[in-house]
Each structure stands twice: as C-alpha cells, then as structure tokens.
Amino acid sequence: MSEMPTNATADAAVTDQALQPAFFDWLCRMGDNALVLGHRTSEWCGHGPVLEEDIALANTALDLIGHTQMWLGLAGEVEGKGRDADALAYLRDAMKFRNFLLVELPRGDMAVTMMREFLFDAYHHLLLAWLSENSSSPRVSEIAAKALKEVSYHLDRASDIVVRLGDGTAESHRRMQDALDLLWPYTGEMFTSDEVDRAMVTAGIAPDLEMLRSKWEASVRDILEEATLKAPDPGGYAHLGGKQGRHTEHLGYILAEMQFLQRAYPGASW
C-alpha cells in the first residue's frame, strides 16, 4: 500500500524513544478505526439500496482506506521495525488491532450503517480538526488535515441521512431508533482515556477526550433532535476493550476475509 516517505516533514515525535510505545499504539488506533470501518462500509459495494447510495458508500470506504494507509504508514515508521502499512493491516492478529468495538460490529441494515457512520464521523471530525490545528506532531497534523476534508463530507452526508430517515416514515424512524439504541453503548469507548491517551495528551499530540466528549454530545444531540430520535442517557454502560485489543467475535471474521490473501500467498501483489 504505502512506502516510507523520502522527503517527510521533520518530526521529533517520530524518533522519540520514550514516547514510542504509546505513539505507536495510538497511531494503530487511528489507522485501525479507519481500516475496520472502511472494510465494513465496503461490504455494501454492489449491495446498496440504490445505485447512488452504493457508490457513495464505496467512496466513503475508499476514503477511509486511504486514511489507513497514512496512519499505519506512520505507525510503521514510529515502530522502526521495518513494518509498513501493508504488514500492519494484513499480518497482525485480532488481539493486536486497536480499533473501537463500535466500528467492528456487523454492518446491519442501512439504519445501523448510517447511524454508526454518523456517531463515528461526529467524533472523527472533531478529533481531526483538533489534530490538524493543534497537534505537536507535524506529521500527525499533516495526515489529519488531509483526512479532514473527506471526513467533513462524510459527516455532512451521514447527518443528512440520519435526519431524513429518523424524521421519515414510521418504519425508517423505528429502524433508526433501534440502531441508535444498539450502538449508543459502544460510543463511550471513544471518550474513555487510558494510559496511551494520557501519554498523547501529555506530549501535546492528541486532545483530551473529555473535552471532545462534551463537544461530541452537543453536536450529536442537535442532529438527533432534528431527526426526532431519542438519545439514550449519556454516562450509561459503555462497552470497552477494543482500544486495548479485546475485541468482539466479529473482528476475527473481518480479518479472516481481509487478510486471507496475504496469509495464503505472502507478498502477493497485483
């Protein structure tokens, strides 16, 4: 997928040995969220409810895979063991994946697909906007700025569809409310800090997640209200563990499909 950039921007964080384990983990989280959600979204290719939505979903999936290449490419550089984005995407086992549980859940119907995208995009957009403006790591800022343009569109599109379907027919409303109730307990993980997150905040690389949470809740609430959907109480039960490598049974199936070719035919390319 990617090669080490030869004229990369100078960035002390990339070679900071003390920072390295946490920085590598955090970059894997960024890359794996994009990779797994991108893969889930790509499952709609050829199965969309209408041609136009099918193409829009495939575009979104491709955007996310593009972000994966950048994040995992940088993760490989930081790790310094010669692994590139391909090696990290195709040759890591499930326990080494650092994505949220939210993004690995099955794609469900269009309600689950678009509600998940909306809930994730609202977080993703806030995070990338902060990173592009404020991150102490120039390489992280660069990647965030590139991804932000695409994610702004993802968020607009997903918000629009959430409002249309939530405030649509009785059936579309019911499906969207069901999707929201199903996914809501998985959103807490995005804002639950661990030692990796705290190390990134201390280094000035990434933002404080509590600060993101309050902004996220405000923007998500506005859209859900417009969509006539009832948001479950914040601060309820949160499914955790994905960021630390403890996944649902669903991730294994994704990786089996995604990694099969490289596992069966190592180094295959076309």
Next chain:
Amino acid sequence: MSKKEWPLWEVFIRGQHGLNHRHVGSLHAPDAEMAINHARDVYTRRREGVSIWVVPSKDITASSPSEKGPLFDPAESKTYRHPTFFDIPDEVGKM
C-alpha cells in the same frame, strides 16, 4: 420507504478549466439537496468539477426529433452565419 422510484435529475458540472457547466449524465434522488450529494459522489470523484448544477429531468423541454429538418436544415450552407471570417485579437481571450 415506498417502492416508488426517486425522480430523475440531470447533472451539469463545471470542470476545473471549463467556463460552462456541461451535461454529464443523470441520477435518481428524492430532492435537490440529495441530488447534489449524489452528483458529487457519482460524477466528481476524480476532481472533475468545481461547481454542480442539478435540474429535475421533467423540467427540461426538448425539441422533437421529428422536427429536426425544419429546425436545423435551413442553417446549412449559410457559411456567413459562422463568424469565422473575423480576425480576433489575442487580447480578447476566450470568445
């Protein structure tokens, strides 16, 4: 959602270097806002455009193919109707 098909829209895109919006195709969408979004996804993935117009296909009035003769034939063989005999100074730019 009902099984009724979404209405058809005609899509016009102004390219990076183009001066005019050009017809690029059509698509289905429930309203203008989604037609713009769909047009962005279906027709501008390779940075083809800087501006998109969408028009409901039903609002386009077309000339009838059977009237082709009366409409267009008289224009043939009247070369003086084409402004090809003028020298246009470079400073004028695109006409």
